[in-house]
Amino acid sequence: MHDNQPRTIAPNDLPAVITRYLAAHRAHDTATAVTTFTDDAVVIDDGNAYRGSAAIERWLDRAATEYTYTTELTHAQETDKTHYIATHHLEGDFPGGTVDLHYRFTLRDDLVEHLVIEP
Template structure:
């Protein structure tokens, strides 16, 4: 069963599924920060480079399976499967939204 996601988050997952790093970057505000695998990526250019590198490194799919609010963050649990060590895994995507854009994203296991 599909879950209803706020538009910026739905757009993020759609662009990620299409392996569209530019589309992913457009989902974020100019000063957004992404935290993933112990690294932080600040700004759209760094986010575009992060997404390009991660999409080239592994082949994967993400299926959002749950959504919850935790304070000011929208947390989406995504079932991630692919050719990476430990696949499949459920990851938590913690989104902070601002003005119709993603201002922050933290991805954790």
């Protein structure tokens, strides 16, 4: 019986495309980060949807410069071979100063098709 509940995995067991995205995002490397998404990908962040490569690239550029913060990958989960959750602890100069964010990835053809970022 499979109830589609996420199971904890080691962070280094996340798929390579997720690891590549997270490393590029952390390094503010928009050019590399955008290559991890499908052409028709959707990112949901702060209640806003960014559809397609151009919108995602603008979102990545803005996210890289809006606040100064540190991020640490604290938890990883796998629901199935296309759905993963990476939890990050952020500390910085954004409102509230600290937050744990869940990055919910949906993969297609070894690329990120859908990403939802939420507390």
